[in-house]
Structure formats: C-alpha cells, structure tokens
Amino acid sequence: MELSSVHLTLLFTRGVSLTQWEEGGMLERELALYRALRPNLGRITLITHGHGEDARFKRLLPEFDIVYNRWRLPTWRYAQFLNGLWRPWRRGKTIFKSNQTNGADIALTLAKSARKPFIARAGYAYADFAKRKQGFHTLPAARAAILEHRVFNGADRCVVTTRDMADDLTTLYGVEPEKIRVIPNYVECERFAPDGDSPAPGTPRALFVGRLDEQKNVRNLLLAFKNLNAELHLIGDGPLRAELEALAQQEGINARFLGRVNHAELPHHILRATLFIMPSHYEGHPKALLEAMSCGRPVIGGNAPGIRGVITSGENGLLCGHEPSQIAEATRSLLESSALRDKLALSARRYVMENVTLKRVTEQELTLLKELARRHFHNPAGHALSDPAATPRKRASG
Template sequence: MSVGGTHLFLFMTEGMSLAKWRDLGMLRREIALYENLRPHLAGITIVSYGDREDAALASAFSGIDVLCNRWGLPQGIYRRLLPGLLRRARRGAAAYKSNQTSGAALALSLARRNGACFLARCGYMLSDFKRRAEGKDSAAYKNARALERDAFIGADRCVVTTEAMKDEIVGYGVPSDRVSIVPNYVDTALFKPSPPSHDGRRRVAFIGRLTAQKNPLLLIRALAGLEAELDIVGQGELRAEIEAEAARCAVAVTFHGNLQHERLPEIINTAGLFVLPSHYEGHPKTLLEAMACGAAVVGTDVSGIREVIDDEKTGLLCRPEADALRSAIARLLDDAALRRRLGEGARAHIEAKMSLDRIVELELAAYQAALAQRTKDARLGA
C-alpha cells in the first residue's frame, strides 16, 4: 500500500508546543524529520497545545501545517473542537501519530473517531522513567503503565527506538510484527566532524537537562584533578548545586544555557570529548549527535546508553561511579589516537544506521504497515 496519498497528523506530547520546542533549542531538530518526509506524503499537520505563536512559527516550515489553539480557548474546549478541525484539515487517508506516550490517548481516541490509522510512537518508556524516579508502587508508575498498555494495544502500529523497548511492548501482549524499530535520527550534514581548536586546553562537553536523571554532579566529581574544562549546555534545577560542586572540586565550568540546535556541533567539536553520565536513558539524541561529530564519547553503562555505545569501538562505557568515569575520561584526554579511532567508529555507525535519509525510509515503512493493518482490521470488522 502506497503512502503517497496519506496525510500525517503528529500529536505533540501533552502540553507541548512549537514555542516550547524553540525555547528548549529543539525546534529545528524535531522538525527536520517532517520536512524530509513531506515530499512523500499528501500533507503533514502538527497538532499542538500551543497558541497563535505556533501558527507563526510553522509559517517558516515548507509544506508543514500546524493545528493549534490560536483562539486562546480553554484547553477543554479546544480538545472538544479537535475532531472537526482534524476532519477539515485532512487531505487523503489519515495517519495519526503520537510523539510520545504522554499525548497518545488523545491521538488514539481521535483516530478511532475519525477513521484514521494510529501509530503509537515513543522515544522512551514512560513507565520505566516513572519507576526509576518514583518507584513501582507510585501512582505515576501505575498510570504510565496504563497509558502505555492502552496506546500500544490499541495502535495499528507501534514505533519505538530500540530493541529493548520493543521487547517491553511485546510484553503488553502486542504482536511482535506490529512493532517497528525506528531509531532517533541525526542530521549528519549538520553534525559532522570539524577540526577542533588547538588552543592547548583539555575540554569536555555535556549536553542535557540539569536534573538528577542526567547525573551531572557525577561528571563534576569525575573531572576533579584532571585539569579539564567542562562546557555544559542545558538548564535545570541542579544548576546551583553544580556550581557549588564545581567550586569545591576546582573544576572550570562554562554554562551555555539552552542553545539552538544548530549551535551544538560547534560545542561538541571544540571539545572533542563528550560525556553522558546518566542514571538511565531512552535513546539519547545528544549522544548520537556527538557520535556523528566524530567525538570520542564516554557513557555510563546503564539502560539506554549501553545500547548505543559499542564499548571500545564507538566509545567507552564505564560504571556510574566517579572513579570509573574519571579513569575513562583521563584515558581519552591522554590518548589522541584512541580519541580518533573511537570517533571514526562512532561517525561510521551513525551514518550507516541513523542518518536522516535512513530514518525517513523506516518511518514511511511504518506508516505503510499501519495503513495496511487498519485496512485489514476494517475488513474483518475489528
């Protein structure tokens, strides 16, 4: 079944908007995939929780529309209007797709109401993150499990980023052949190697939210005594604590705040060494982008990172402990040949598996499978 006549509706995460993507520096990264998908589809509409500012932002994107609360209505009223707004916007067969699990329930209910196929996409398992943050007995974990179960079982196609996530979804009772693995993509034309500045300084880069999950305090402690400077891109509630720990450990840190996506390659390439010390991850985009730049990368040997880094081939894995992380960083700082070998391996891996062109192919195949499943189920009266 061809997807050329299909209109894709992307439902943003609950409460998210294009304006928030912009403020987080994510807008270009998130939109690039859909700009590359647009020539293959009848239309693409992003369903946003934002206001008229989102409509203005969308005008800069070629061939991509946005459905947003441009009238400033209460969210409850806006949601009640969505079925009709979606029908009027539709061109051709419709495919509704969630960007993350939070927001999938609305997309699923509207897909069934409007006769569209539904793709339950997520880049990380919400239940796993809630379990780690709040515990298995928490209401947040139980609610996330219920959201996932309903979305995945109700979907015509599930789309996840890793094999481990696929296994979890199959555990909900979803047939394996209804799950597509589509990794996060990297714009390899933007994220590419460039010669680092040779000013004699030893530099390390970290890009991510300054939160407990990302574990930036471990990185500060690991850098103590290494005489390396740290560039941090991102914001979060741990900023003051990181500043205090950096002063205590005598680590020089430059805080860049949130930067627009196109500025990240310069940060990565200037450092040449990227560290992700998280407690856990889904399929971390910043790590993939650092690898695409040919940076030497170090990651903690935890879920979501160990699936990305092939130890000693595309980067280094280490225990999530300060001494182990310090040893891995020191090894790379002191060995230019090792940095070069790992960086070349990382770049080759990303180009082969996660380039934008490759992910567009996988996305289109998932849409095709979802449409075929919806047609089959309709014939069977499902």
C-alpha cells in the same frame, strides 16, 4: 502504494508547543524528519498544545498545516475540541501518529473516532522513566504504565527507538511483536560531521549536553573533574543548575555552564571538544550522544539502559560506572591516549552512518506509512476504501 494522497497527522507531546521547541533550540532537529517526509505525502498536520504564540508558525512553516490551542482550553477540553474535527479526517486517507507516549491517548481517541490507523511512537520508555523519577510504587508511575498499556495495545503500529523497548512492550503489555517497529532517533549527518575543525588548543575539553537534573548524574560528573587536568563545558539547563554551579565554584572545578544552545550551534561546540561525556543513570535513545558520535568525537557514556544499546565499550566509545572515580578513570584513559581517541572516533562515526542517518530513518518511516496505507486504504482488488471499517472484521469471541 503511493502516499501522495495520505494525510499524516502528528500530535505533539502533552503540553508541548512549537514555541517550546524553538526556545529549546531543537525546532529544526525535531522537524527534520517531517520535512524529509513532506514531498512524499499529500499533507502533514502538526497538532500542538501551544496557544497564540504558535500562530506565527502558520507563516513560518507553510509546508505544514498547524493546529494549536488558540483558546487556551484545558487539555481535556482541547482534546474534546480536536475530536469534534474528526469529520474531515474521516473522509481522507489520514494516519494519526503520536510524538511521545505522554499525550498519545489523545491521538488514539482521534484515530478511533475517525476510524483511521494510528502509530504510537515513543522515543523513551515513559513508564520506566516515571518509576525511576517518582518511585516504583507511586501513583504517577502507575498512571504512566496504564497509559502505555492502553496506547500501545490500541495502536495499529508501535514505533520505539530501541530493541529493548520493543521487547518490553511484548513482555509487559502483551503487544504482538508483529505490530512493533524499531525506528531509531536520527542524526543529520551532513550537519554533524567531522569537518576538520580540531579541538580547542590548550587544556583538554570535555563536553556534556543535556538537562541538568538527577537522571543525567551531573553532580558526580562535576566531582569527577575535580582532579583532572581538563575543563568541562556543560550545555543545557534544568532544576539543578544553581546547585551545580555552586558546587563547581566551591570545589574549584574547571567547569563552564553555557545554558541552552541553539541546535544549529551544537556541531561547533562538539567539534571543539576533545571528548563527549554522558554519564546518565538511564536514557531512551540519546540524541546528543549520537550527534557527538556523528561528529567523530570519542564518547563516554554511563553503563546504563539506552546508552548500552549505542556504545560497545572499547569499540565505538567507552562505558563507565556512575561514581566520580569511575567517570574520572574513563575520562583519564581517553585524555592520555590520542590513539584510543582516534580509534573510537572513527568507529563512532561509522556506527552513525550505518544505523541512524536521517535518510535511513526517513526510508523506514515511509515503509511503515506505505504498509498502513496499503492495509487500510486499499482492498486486495486495488479499489480504494473510503473507510477501513469497510474491510470485514471477525466478531470478537466471548
């Protein structure tokens, strides 16, 4: 089915705005998929949680319709306001989609009110992250699990970034496997590409990109470099930055904290590094790791969920333990062998080109949208349906 009359409506993560994407240096990365989808669709609407500061994006992003919380309403009231706009969405061929699980309940409510299909997308396991951060038997973890159960069972299709996440939806929440699609995070491989820019001369350099918090295991990463003949560059910010800078100074660790860097500048930093390292305790489907692999840099990752699904140790990167000595051992093995670095770098680039290019992911997204459009907006005779409710439904038993 053609998608030229389909209206894709994307709801942002709860509390997230276009301005935050811009300030975090990831606006272009996050919009790349929707720019690629746009020529195939009738409309794309971005529903953000931004306030007046998001108004300027109506001018800056004319290819998208933008809805934002101009009245600074509380989230629950903003959700009610959005629900009041369902009438025009009901008249058209609208497909709702969430960007992440947190806030997907709003997308689900809108889709049900408008009687339109809903795609619940999750780039990481929201409840699992909550358990690891807050504790397994805490109220936030319980609420996250309840939200996941409601959203994924209520969705017409569920999109997750890894096979492990897909299996968990079925095991933990009883979601039918037929509803689940694994669509990975993508990489703009033309931008993140080996371009002949060699690593910086002099002392070997390792690069870390990510939030400076407990999940990323940055404290042990710093300690691993205490006795290594290498410098460590860290891109990112977070609650532990001051503590980590003090630790590096106290221990005499050769580390530079670069703060946030615009996404467009990341390829330069990656290409100037000898290797990339991400020793996290857990991940979803880590974009920074994939981007480093796309640049043809050898990578080291913590032997953890999310990373194990990307790195096959010894083939396209190295997996390491999470203690300083284990991180140091893996780093040293790469620093001492240019042959190993070259082998892993070539395989890393090949992995990205075969699995997670923007073109490949765009095709997967279009296939999903066509499937939903065909199911909800056309009957078998080829006559357009004004509403999916026009198709017969079986009466629920019991």
